[in-house]
């Protein structure tokens with residue numbers, strides 16, 4: 168018996184789905200915790216998925 172499932176959205180080709188990374192800035196805050204920022208993939212803006220409009224743009228020219 169076949170099941171109708173929605174295929175998952177394709178992963179971002181720039182980050183392969185790993186859209187965010189924690190980066191230490193060096194040093195520690197006054198509380199003793201490491202100073203950390205989250206860097207998001209600029210291509211997918213931290214979603215990890217490829218945007219649908221990219222598909223539309225590539226298929227529109229055919």
Ligand SMILES: [Zn+2]
Pocket residue numbers: 179180181182183184185186208209210211212213215216
């Ligand atoms: Zn990405």
